[in-house]
Amino acid sequence: MVERTPILNFFTHLILFVGFVFCVAPFVIVAIAASHNLKDVNDVPMSLLPGSDFWVNIKTAWTTADLGPKLFNSFVMAAGVAAGKVIISALTAFSIVYFRYPGRMLIFWLIFVTLMLPLEVRIVPTYAVVANVLSPYQAIMDVTGISWLIEKISGVQVSLSLGLLNSYTGLIMPLIATATGTFLYRQFFLTVPDELTEAARMDGAGALRFFIDILLPLSRNNMAALGTIMFLWAWNQYLWPLLITTDRSHATAVTELKQLIPNVGGAPEWHIAMAGTLIVMLPPLIVVVLMQRWFVRGLIATEK
Amino acid sequence: MEKRVTFGKWTIGILFAVPQLILIFTFFYWPAGQAVYWSLTLQQPWGGGNIWVGLDNFRSILANADYWNSITASLVFAGISTGLAMLIALVLATLTDRQLAGSRLYRVVLIWPYGIAAPALAMAFRFILAPEAGFMAAVNKVWPGFWDPGLNGADAMASVIIAFSWKYVGYNFIFFLAALQAIPRSLIEAAAMDGSGVIRRFWDIQFPLITPTIFFLLVINITESFQDSFGIVDIMTAGGPANATNLMVYKIYSDGFKGLDYSGAAAQSIILMLLIIVLTIFQFRFIERRVHYR
Numbered sequence: 001m002v003e004r005t006p007i008l009n010f011f012t013h014l015i016l017f018v019g020f021v022f023c024v025a026p027f028v029i030v031a032i033a034a035s036h037n038l039k040d041v042n043d044v045p046m047s048l049l050p051g052s053d054f055w056v057n058i059k060t061a062w063t064t065a066d067l068g069p070k071l072f073n074s075f076v077m078a079a080g081v082a083a084g085k086v087i088i089s090a091l092t093a094f095s096i097v098y099f100r101y102p103g104r105m106l107i108f109w110l111i112f113v114t115l116m117l118p119l120e121v122r123i124v125p126t127y128a129v130v131a132n133v134l135s136p137y138q139a140i141m142d143v144t145g146i147s148w149l150i151e152k153i154s155g156v157q158v159s160l161s162l163g164l165l166n167s168y169t170g171l172i173m174p175l176i177a178t179a180t181g182t183f184l185y186r187q188f189f190l191t192v193p194d195e196l197t198e199a200a201r202m203d204g205a206g207a208l209r210f211f212i213d214i215l216l217p218l219s220r221n222n223m224a225a226l227g228t229i230m231f232l233w234a235w236n237q238y239l240w241p242l243l244i245t246t247d248r249s250h251a252t253a254v255t256e257l258k259q260l261i262p263n264v265g266g267a268p269e270w271h272i273a274m275a276g277t278l279i280v281m282l283p284p285l286i287v288v289v290l291m292q293r294w295f296v297r298g299l300i301a302t303e304k
Numbered sequence: 305m306e307k308r309v310t311f312g313k314w315t316i317g318i319l320f321a322v323p324q325l326i327l328i329f330t331f332f333y334w335p336a337g338q339a340v341y342w343s344l345t346l347q348q349p350w351g352g353g354n355i356w357v358g359l360d361n362f363r364s365i366l367a368n369a370d371y372w373n374s375i376t377a378s379l380v381f382a383g384i385s386t387g388l389a390m391l392i393a394l395v396l397a398t399l400t401d402r403q404l405a406g407s408r409l410y411r412v413v414l415i416w417p418y419g420i421a422a423p424a425l426a427m428a429f430r431f432i433l434a435p436e437a438g439f440m441a442a443v444n445k446v447w448p449g450f451w452d453p454g455l456n457g458a459d460a461m462a463s464v465i466i467a468f469s470w471k472y473v474g475y476n477f478i479f480f481l482a483a484l485q486a487i488p489r490s491l492i493e494a495a496a497m498d499g500s501g502v503i504r505r506f507w508d509i510q511f512p513l514i515t516p517t518i519f520f521l522l523v524i525n526i527t528e529s530f531q532d533s534f535g536i537v538d539i540m541t542a543g544g545p546a547n548a549t550n551l552m553v554y555k556i557y558s559d560g561f562k563g564l565d566y567s568g569a570a571a572q573s574i575i576l577m578l579l580i581i582v583l584t585i586f587q588f589r590f591i592e593r594r595v596h597y598r
Contacts (some may be wrong), residue, residue, distance in 0.1 A: 012399045016410050019396045019473075023414050026428045026470065029439075033431060043450040092324040099317025100310050107321055114332050116584045120531040120553050124560040124569045125335035125342065136334040177331035182324070190307070197309040207311040211320075236421035238535035239553075243561065254421045258539060261427070261446055261459045270431050271439070277427040281420050288419035292412060295419070298389055299475075 033274040041271040061276035065256045074252040080172040081234035082227045089181030097189040104175045114179045130170045135160050166250045181226050188222050225298030253280045342570035361571040374555045386525040388467040393476030418474035422535030428539050429467040457548025460541045462488040467536050483517040
């Protein structure tokens with residue numbers, strides 16, 4: 001506060017409070033609606049006093065959308081993407097920053113370009129690749145004549161096939177294949193003093209030892225930030241899991257939410273729908289609240 | 305920027321990059337190439353591979369009124385929701401930056417919506433904005449027929465925009481607040497000393513200094529409005545009523561996976577890719593400008 005501005009201060013508080021209410025209201029309304037019974041939730045206007053059916057609704061939503069295994073699937077996917085990103089980006093950034101080799105800049109740009117095109121705009125062909133991950137390699141061998149050669153020599157017809165639909169690998173891998181984390185690490189590695197590398201080399205440490213014993217412990221903050229942001233991002237994925245899990249047992253909690261939309265003509269079971277929504281909302285909300293510091297840091301760092 | 309000290313064995317160095325290279329080749333470059341190939345060919349209905357049709361897929365898409373309708377809907381959605389989310393966030397961030405009592409609380413809470421999955425918040429807003437139950441029903445009771453996203457395209461678009469903006473206000477808020485807090489206090493204090501009021505200080509000092517953040521958020525919000533809208537549209541309106549909210553990514557999904565028109569969907573993907581690439585290049589121009597400000 002620079003000067004005394006009582007009127008302005010009043011409006012500042014007022015506007016911020018209104019913003020606060022609009023921000024929190026949907027959470028509160030979902031929670032209240034989840035505690036009503038069928039009649040009360042459809043009352044116009046709905047009572048803002050909590051009803052008494054909260055746990056019953058939670059239980060119904062849990063069994064209707066089969067949320068137990070679905071939450072587990074979501075968790076595996078989110079943890080897998082976070083871990084994969086944290087590890088693979090670190091490896092790549094290390095390679096780009098700490099080595100000089102021909103084609104290094106080419107690799108840098110190849111990875112950089114992936115920032116431009118999100119998964120959503122190339123879903124159709126990515127789906128085809130995941131249906132058979134080896135199809136790109138099969139096509140390359142066919143075109144270059146390698147498969148013809150193998151067939152001539154050994155008499156074996158080459159047909160590579162490995163389907164990843166309805167598997168955790170298929171869910172996770174395409175989500176890792178972007179550049180977000182790589183640049184976060186790269187920026188950080190560039191700030192690590194050269195003296196540290198020199199000292200390590202003088203003590204006889206090789207590249208791998210330097211990476212594991214010095215660089216990784218130094219980047220713990222980055223790992224926490226990147227891990228948090230990627231966990232949330234993967235947990236909240238919708239389109240990709242929707243496509244890739246044709247079998248309902250592999251679906252994630254977020255995609256299963258759709259099962260709870262009240263049918264047209266059926267009973268408007270909004271209390272069940274809201275109970276399910278609350279369950280799906282809660283894990284990321286807890287992560288945001290507990291990991292706020294890393295979340296904000298990761299958000300600002302990964303986008304730059 | 306380059307490292308002075310590096311490791312000698314560069315063969316090992318390449319090995320470190322191999323996992324990511326394999327991943328992005330398999331799941332990025334190959335599918336992106338495939339999309340280009342599909343967009344230029346047509347799959348035969350009874351098998352027999354793809355036949356080359358050149359730019360015919362693009363021509364038929366661009367001649368299709370539904371597609372133009374989808375582009376218009378996407379642009380309206382992007383424009384209004386970006387404007388709304390950024391304006392509200394800027395006001396809230398500027399006021400929070402005045403650091404009155406309780407500003408810590410706002411800093412913590414206003415970020416929450418961004419953590420929520422788009423389909424989950426879409427579900428919440430579908431209930432809150434439902435015409436027969438929830439809160440808009442009360443309005444409908446006073447003015448019958450005032451609000452019905454199930455029948456009225458404009459209402460449906462408004463609900464989708466509200467849900468999206470609610471999420472992205474939190475996101476923009478973080479960036480605006482970070483940018484505002486990076487402005488040295490002494491600048492503001494000096495201006496106050498010279499007798500300029502709060503609003504004058506905002507327009508003459510804070511706003512010019514955060515323009516790079518504004519440009520940055522503008523691009524991010526528009527790109528996200530193309531992608532992150534899918535879950536919201538799918539849960540709230542399923543593209544309806546009468547295609548009023550059939551945004552571009554949703555149309556790619558429904559044409560490709562429900563209509564099984566891979567070539568058409570691929571051509572649409574290519575157009576969307578080009579749009580996003582143009583936006584990204586635009587953004588990098590401004591990132592360079594951001595460096596100049598410092």
